[in-house]
Amino acid sequence: MSGSKILEPAGAERSQDAGVALWRQVADQLAQAIARGTFETGARLPAEKEIAALYRVNRHTVRRALAALSERGLVRAARGSGTYVEAPRLAYPIGTRTRFSENVGASGRQAGGRLIASAEEPVPPEIAQRLALPRKSLAVRLELMRHADRVPVCVATTWLPAGRFPDAAEIYAAQRSTTRMLAHYGISDYRRVSTRVTAALADIADAARLDLRPGSPILLVDSVDAAVDGTPLLATRSRFAAERIELVFES
Amino acid sequence: MSGSKILEPAGAERSQDAGVALWRQVADQLAQAIARGTFETGARLPAEKEIAALYRVNRHTVRRALAALSERGLVRAARGSGTYVEAPRLAYPIGTRTRFSENVGASGRQAGGRLIASAEEPVPPEIAQRLALPRKSLAVRLELMRHADRVPVCVATTWLPAGRFPDAAEIYAAQRSTTRMLAHYGISDYRRVSTRVTAALADIADAARLDLRPGSPILLVDSVDAAVDGTPLLATRSRFAAERIELVFES
DNA sequence: TTTTATTTGTCCGTATGTATA
DNA sequence: GTATACATACGGACAAATAAA
Numbered sequence: 001m002s003g004s005k006i007l008e009p010a011g012a013e014r015s016q017d018a019g020v021a022l023w024r025q026v027a028d029q030l031a032q033a034i035a036r037g038t039f040e041t042g043a044r045l046p047a048e049k050e051i052a053a054l055y056r057v058n059r060h061t062v063r064r065a066l067a068a069l070s071e072r073g074l075v076r077a078a079r080g081s082g083t084y085v086e087a088p089r090l091a092y093p094i095g096t097r098t099r100f101s102e103n104v105g106a107s108g109r110q111a112g113g114r115l116i117a118s119a120e121e122p123v124p125p126e127i128a129q130r131l132a133l134p135r136k137s138l139a140v141r142l143e144l145m146r147h148a149d150r151v152p153v154c155v156a157t158t159w160l161p162a163g164r165f166p167d168a169a170e171i172y173a174a175q176r177s178t179t180r181m182l183a184h185y186g187i188s189d190y191r192r193v194s195t196r197v198t199a200a201l202a203d204i205a206d207a208a209r210l211d212l213r214p215g216s217p218i219l220l221v222d223s224v225d226a227a228v229d230g231t232p233l234l235a236t237r238s239r240f241a242a243e244r245i246e247l248v249f250e251s
Numbered sequence: 252m253s254g255s256k257i258l259e260p261a262g263a264e265r266s267q268d269a270g271v272a273l274w275r276q277v278a279d280q281l282a283q284a285i286a287r288g289t290f291e292t293g294a295r296l297p298a299e300k301e302i303a304a305l306y307r308v309n310r311h312t313v314r315r316a317l318a319a320l321s322e323r324g325l326v327r328a329a330r331g332s333g334t335y336v337e338a339p340r341l342a343y344p345i346g347t348r349t350r351f352s353e354n355v356g357a358s359g360r361q362a363g364g365r366l367i368a369s370a371e372e373p374v375p376p377e378i379a380q381r382l383a384l385p386r387k388s389l390a391v392r393l394e395l396m397r398h399a400d401r402v403p404v405c406v407a408t409t410w411l412p413a414g415r416f417p418d419a420a421e422i423y424a425a426q427r428s429t430t431r432m433l434a435h436y437g438i439s440d441y442r443r444v445s446t447r448v449t450a451a452l453a454d455i456a457d458a459a460r461l462d463l464r465p466g467s468p469i470l471l472v473d474s475v476d477a478a479v480d481g482t483p484l485l486a487t488r489s490r491f492a493a494e495r496i497e498l499v500f501e502s
Numbered sequence: 503t504t505t506t507a508t509t510t511g512t513c514c515g516t517a518t519g520t521a522t523a
Numbered sequence: 524g525t526a527t528a529c530a531t532a533c534g535g536a537c538a539a540a541t542a543a544a
Contacts, residue, residue, distance in 0.1 A: 068454075070454075071451050071452075071490075091447075121270060193501075195500040196499050197497065198497045198498065200323070200493065200494075201468055203319075206322070218450065218468075219450050242450035248445075248447050249345065250446075298510085299509075309532060310534095311531095311532070314511090328509095330511060330540050330541075331539070333541095334509090
């Protein structure tokens with residue numbers, strides 16, 4: 001193929017971008033090509049030396065560009081195989097009204113929640129504090145697995161006061177949605193009051209459940225939802241597959 | 252030492268927690284001990300076999316508990332040496348008024364910004380879109396390094412319209428703060444309009460600048476700030492050291 | 503510098519209770 | 524009811540990295 005037209009390589013363009021690092025120009029061009037759909041999700045990019053020939057740059061310059069795209073999660077390099085276009089991250093809006101099913105559904109995807117385990121046990125201290133519960137009280141703990149279009153998106157651990165939601169596990173298992181579970185208890189509306197985000201590396205258990213390679217980055221999200229009157233309802237610790245999700249906070 | 256008192260091991264407690272997985276009980280106890288300050292930041296926990304003896308459980312059970320704490324970033328295991336308490340993450344509030352200097356200063360730490368590179372160049376397409384700039388216009392790109400108490404917190408790439416902020420680099424270098432830089436242009440107030448968060452692994456360059464081990468998780472934050480009238484002012488792509496930072500969104 | 507002890511990481515195995523098919 | 528799979532808990536052995544003698 002005459003890649004010239006597909007990738008719109010340097011030539012005339014480059015003189016215009018005088019002063020911009022070469023690797024950055026290459027990265028921008030490749031990112032545009034991916035954004036335009038020239039390379040679809042899962043497609044293999046041309047080999048590094050081919051890209052280098054196309055842009056008349058050294059292969060190391062291409063590698064620097066690909067590294068930048070890789071850090072942004074646009075591509076993934078597989079040694080001995082090639083460099084592949086990653087699926088675009090699913091935008092996951094977070095605000096006062098954060099609901100998994102609605103968020104995923106809004107992107108035209110099929111949301112799926114599944115209860116993988118549950119238990120009734122004393123609340124861990126941090127959770128008790130966040131739910132404003134007495135120290136020794138009981139909580140229902142739900143281990144949830146969430147999908148979008150059959151692709152695992154996150155695993156989550158949710159705690160609810162056992163007194164108010166005694167059989168939350170059964171209800172969730174039947175309803176397969178937090179919103180519908182709460183509706184079953186007469187709670188027609190609730191809102192996100194606190195969201196804390198950091199990142200870590202997936203442990204083997206989460207990696208397996210999220211279908212990730214061990215050591216993949218995950219987004220750790222600690223959140224609290226409350227009734228409209230401010231009463232804390234549930235605390236959740238979610239682990240999102242970072243390579244598939246982008247949290248969006250609109251102010 | 253008679254660790255019994257320090258760690259408050261099983262015994263009577265455990266019968267109460269009937270039905271809760273043993274490793275989870277151990278993890279909760281250790282987390283509490285850390286929260287209480289029994290083990291300070293940087294302190295070495297007792298060896299796995301000591302903890303196992305203390306709680307009368309198998310070493311594997313202790314390892315399962317430590318793995319859970321490790322995923323939450325509370326501890327870090329070093330083979331041949333021991334398991335150490337990690338520093339608590341610096342809470343970094345994000346909202347309509349997000350300012351690095353204020354955020355860091357609010358925690359009683361000394362905020363530091365440093366310009367490590369700058370350039371005037373055509374805006375990359377995604378940035379042009381986010382700043383509502385014409386396709387071929389020029390932008391000032393600032394590469395920033397941000398510290399809290401001399402500890403590197405994040406590296407950031409900021410784009411500003413070159414027309415409105417022609418010598419932004421010089422101003423920032425002198426003011427060492429985005430807020431003061433904008434004030435220099437007569438902008439007394441601005442607000443965060445969009446924040447997108449995901450995670451990735453640090454590349455070698457960022458790892459070196461953030462003083463992280465290569466492969467450490469980083470938080471990727473894409474943000475846009477605008478004037479009070481809604482005019483986009485700057486777009487930023489920040490890379491936070493995830494092990495030192497927790498983004499806090501209050502609704 | 504070499505040796506030795508300590509500590510975490512990984513692997514083998516066994517057994518039990520609990521869901522699920 | 525039976526068989527299967529899974530999570531949990533325990534026991535042992537050795538490798539690999541570290542730290543101290």
